[in-house]
Amino acid sequence: xxxxLSETQRQHHLEESGSLALRRSEIVVDYGLGALRxxxxxxxxxxxxxxxxxxxxxxxxxxxxKDARIVRQDGTVLxxxxxETLEFxxxxxxxxxxxxxxxxxxxxxxxxxxxxxxxxxxxxxDDQLSLAGVFAVDGSLLDVMPAEIRDxxxxxxxxxxxxxxxxxxxxxxFALSDRSGHTHIATVPSQRYPLQSYVRVEHGVYExxxxxxxxxxxxxxxxxxxxxxxxxxxxxxxxxxxLEDLDRAIDQGHIQPWxxxxxxxxxxxxxxxxxxxxxxxxxxxxxxxxxxxxxAEETKRIHILTWHLLSAALxxxxxxxxxxxxFNLSVNISPSHFVSDGFVKQLRETVLxxxxxxxxxxxxxxxxxxxxxxxxAAVVVAEVRGYGFKxxxxxxxxxxxxxSQIQRLRAxxxxxxxxxxxxxxxxxxxxxxxAMLVRLAREMNMTVVAEGIEDxxxxxxxLACGIARGQGYLVSPPVxxxxxxxxxAGQKSAGHNQAAYKAA
Numbered sequence: 001x002x003x004x005l006s007e008t009q010r011q012h013h014l015e016e017s018g019s020l021a022l023r024r025s026e027i028v029v030d031y032g033l034g035a036l037r038x039x040x041x042x043x044x045x046x047x048x049x050x051x052x053x054x055x056x057x058x059x060x061x062x063x064x065x066k067d068a069r070i071v072r073q074d075g076t077v078l079x080x081x082x083x084e085t086l087e088f089x090x091x092x093x094x095x096x097x098x099x100x101x102x103x104x105x106x107x108x109x110x111x112x113x114x115x116x117x118x119x120x121x122x123x124x125x126d127d128q129l130s131l132a133g134v135f136a137v138d139g140s141l142l143d144v145m146p147a148e149i150r151d152x153x154x155x156x157x158x159x160x161x162x163x164x165x166x167x168x169x170x171x172x173x174f175a176l177s178d179r180s181g182h183t184h185i186a187t188v189p190s191q192r193y194p195l196q197s198y199v200r201v202e203h204g205v206y207e208x209x210x211x212x213x214x215x216x217x218x219x220x221x222x223x224x225x226x227x228x229x230x231x232x233x234x235x236x237x238x239x240x241x242x243l244e245d246l247d248r249a250i251d252q253g254h255i256q257p258w259x260x261x262x263x264x265x266x267x268x269x270x271x272x273x274x275x276x277x278x279x280x281x282x283x284x285x286x287x288x289x290x291x292x293x294x295x296a297e298e299t300k301r302i303h304i305l306t307w308h309l310l311s312a313a314l315x316x317x318x319x320x321x322x323x324x325x326x327f328n329l330s331v332n333i334s335p336s337h338f339v340s341d342g343f344v345k346q347l348r349e350t351v352l353x354x355x356x357x358x359x360x361x362x363x364x365x366x367x368x369x370x371x372x373x374x375x376x377a378a379v380v381v382a383e384v385r386g387y388g389f390k391x392x393x394x395x396x397x398x399x400x401x402x403x404s405q406i407q408r409l410r411a412x413x414x415x416x417x418x419x420x421x422x423x424x425x426x427x428x429x430x431x432x433x434x435a436m437l438v439r440l441a442r443e444m445n446m447t448v449v450a451e452g453i454e455d456x457x458x459x460x461x462x463l464a465c466g467i468a469r470g471q472g473y474l475v476s477p478p479v480x481x482x483x484x485x486x487x488x489a490g491q492k493s494a495g496h497n498q499a500a501y502k503a504a
Contacts, residue, residue: 014186014199020242021142021155022188022197024294028064029121029193032135033106035062036123045070045125047079053429055081059133060419066118067134073124077132085134088113098122099159099194108194110163119157119165139168140291142197144242147281153201160194246295250305255279255292257313260478261487262330262449262471265463270488272328274364274471275313276478277305303337307350314354316481320488321356330362330392335371338363339380348387358388362413366394374408381409392449396437406440414441418452421472424461431461438466 039058044051047070059065059081067085070078075095080086091112098107098120111118111134122132142155145168156167189196249255255277262272279287296302310331314321321327337343351361363384371377381391392413393406406414416437423430434450441448450462453472462470476487 011184011186014184014201015188017144017155017242018186018188018197018199020144020295021157021199022190022195023298024141024144025119025137025157025195025197026190026193027294028135028137028141029108029119029195031062031064032133033121033123035059035065036068036106036121036131036133039068040123040125040131045129045131052079052081053427057419062133064136065133066136069132069134071122071130071132073128073130075122075130075132078129088115090114093120095122099161101193108159110159110165117165137166139166142166142168143291145199145201146242146245149201153199156198158196158198160189160196165195242295243299246292246299246301249279249292250301250308253308253312254281255305255308256480257309257316258478258480259313259317259484260471261476261484262328262469263475265450265453265459265468265470268475268491270475270491271326271469272330272362273317273484274330274478275309275332277309278478278480280480297334302334303340306331306333306337307346311350311354313481314351314356316485318354318356320485321360325357325360328360328362328390329356330364332364332366332394335365335377338365339371339373339377344380344383344387347384347389351389359390362390362392364392364394364415365409365411371405374405378408378410381411385410385412403440406444410444411446413447413449415449415451416467418472421450421452421454421458421462424465425457431465434462434465434467442466 035058039045039055043054043058046052055068055070059068067080067082069080072078073095075093075098077086077092089111093109093111095107098109100107105124107122109120109122111120116138119135119137120132121135122130124130137157142157143150144155145153150168154167154169157165159165184201186199187196188199256279257275258278259273259275261270262274263270277289277293279289279292281287293302296305313329313331317327317329321329347363348358351358365377385391390413391409391411392415393409393411394415395417396406396414414437416434420430420434424434438448440446447469448467450467450470451472453459453462453470453474455474459470459474476484479487
């Protein structure tokens with residue numbers, strides 16, 4: 001009985017992990033198919049220059065697609081948003097080798113590339129053309145197992161026909177079933193898509209990690225009976241889930257603020273910083289936000305996490321903020337959090353408790369997520385600005401509402417997305433767009449910050465467009481608090497000057 005209870009509990013944990021990996025993958029498909037349908041409904045689907053330029057921007061905006069392609073009904077590729085990606089294909093599926101989504105006309109398929117596999121999706125545009133997307137599904141998306149057994153486990157995503165799409169262990173032959181009893185296995189099928197997750201953990205490793213659950217059940221089930229054993233297996237001895245790991249990381253301060261400098265484009269002087277989240281484990285391993293922010297948003301932990309990051313950043317940077325009244329600290333706020341009840345009150349209390357002036361804090365509202373009620377959002381923007389806080393619209397140029405949202409919100413700063421900065425010396429349209437946004441900002445008495453500046457050529461082009469501030473790897477990637485403070489102190493001690501900056 002005890003062995004049965006332990007095995008049931010272990011299998012339940014594997015299925016929970018598989019369900020989380022599958023849910024993450026389904027979200028990618030949701031957003032990807034939504035992006036394909038949106039483009040097909042609102043833009044020209046074709047291979048001419050204008051249509052492909054619009055498609056490239058749409059791919060970048062989606063956040064989940066690596067490429068989009070115009071194909072014939074039989075699956076033959078006619079053109080690609082990013083033609084260079086065609087060189088990575090080892091095989092492209094014909095229509096007969098795709099799997100139709102139940103209750104819809106869209107299809108999923110495997111894209112075999114030289115560096116691995118990807119998930120493809122296809123929707124019909126008319127009776128001749130289809131629009132296909134290559135979605136960003138990889139091992140990092142499936143990393144849901146506890147750290148203690150991660151190296152001895154495999155989580156994978158497959159099509160329902162068993163074709164491998166992605167795995168946490170690219171060297172593992174995870175599609176093979178195990179009849180030797182040396183592994184624990186769980187397969188979780190999707191109810192919405194022709195997908196399934198597959199979890200495999202080495203028997204000995206899982207037994208050792210889960211020993212605390214196994215031994216109490218062995219002892220107590222013999223003393224108190226099977227019922228109490230079941231309660232134990234579901235209660236206090238249950239291994240931690242990914243959500244519990246996230247909660248513990250937040251509680252113990254393992255999710256920390258990292259800072260990316262915002263600098264003056266003319267001199268290179270650091271004049272502010274954007275606060276970003278990094279999960280730093282006790283062994284020093286740094287987990288990027290893509291691995292946990294989605295879970296935090298799904299489970300409503302993002303509000304708690306935002307306040308934690310802001311408080312920690314304010315505490316760490318208080319001496320700098322006090323010494324330099326012009327220094328500004330930015331923090332990302334999701335639109336849903338920004339308009340939630342009590343947000344403004346807690347913002348004021350958090351900043352007041354830190355002893356920092358409100359005008360030194362900028363709230364960055366991303367355009368990647370839209371406001372359900374833009375008019376109410378504008379009221380909240382006016383309220384926080386009335387208390388002295390600054391407001392920036394992030395990801396400008398690729399967001400939901402574009403110029404209408406900029407006009408309605410009346411923020412202090414526009415942050416031009418990296419997409420346009422990457423193209424500033426390659427595409428005249430990008431330069432024209434940046435120049436237009438700069439003119440708009442001037443007319444509305446707003447400042448402009450360029451994101452993702454990586455080289456001197458981009459810097460010169462942005463200066464020519466009239467942009468005075470930016471951030472990017474040209475000065476520094478996001479770093480922990482201590483290296484950031486050292487970077488600022490190094491500038492001051494070196495008597496930073498414009499000539500030295502331009503020579504860098």
